[in-house]
Amino acid sequence: MKRIGKRMNNLVYFGTILIIVVSSVLYHLFQKYTPANVNPAVALSVTYAIALIACLIYIAIVPPKTGITGELKEINWASIGLAVAILGIEFGYLAAYRAGWNINLGSLVSNVIVAVMLIPLGALLFKEHLLGQQVIGLIVCIAGLVLVNWR
Numbered sequence: 181m182k183r184i185g186k187r188m189n190n191l192v193y194f195g196t197i198l199i200i201v202v203s204s205v206l207y208h209l210f211q212k213y214t215p216a217n218v219n220p221a222v223a224l225s226v227t228y229a230i231a232l233i234a235c236l237i238y239i240a241i242v243p244p245k246t247g248i249t250g251e252l253k254e255i256n257w258a259s260i261g262l263a264v265a266i267l268g269i270e271f272g273y274l275a276a277y278r279a280g281w282n283i284n285l286g287s288l289v290s291n292v293i294v295a296v297m298l299i300p301l302g303a304l305l306f307k308e309h310l311l312g313q314q315v316i317g318l319i320v321c322i323a324g325l326v327l328v329n330w331r
Contacts, residue, residue, distance in 0.1 A: 204287075211273045212283050220274045224267070285328060292325045 214223050244251040276286045299318065302308035310318070 208273070208283055208287050211270075212277050214274060214277075216278050220271055223274070224270050227270075288328060289325060292321050296322060 214220075239248065246254075272290075273286070276290075277283070296318065299310065303310075
């Protein structure tokens with residue numbers, strides 16, 4: 181029975197990353213396909229309206245245990261910050277692709293920089309630690325960042 185539990189935990193653990201990877205690939209493709217002549221705020225408003233509808237359908241299928249009002253009472257400042265951050269990411273990528281960044285480098289450069297910046301934040305705010313091989317991997321990522329931008 182323990183084996184099944186461990187397999188299920190591994191499936192959930194790696195499955196979450198798979199969802200992120202697939203969604204991120206689609207995200208960048210759809211960002212790149214967004215017509216350059218469309219106002220970014222209009223395009224993103226349509227995107228968010230559809231996302232809102234999808235969330236409401238999800239809530240109808242999997243209702244919150246404490247109801248919507250109970251859940252809303254638990255929301256804190258992080259949801260507002262996340263909304264601002266998401267909007268910045270959306271506008272940033274649209275602007276970057278419209279400014280000429282290639283899909284293969286824009287995402288790579290931004291994600292490596294974000295990962296490097298999150299390391300001290302993870303240590304400072306959440307007491308996370310890096311192992312020796314992770315530090316080496318970080319150095320390789322930074323070297324790769326330099327190489328892909330070398331002209």
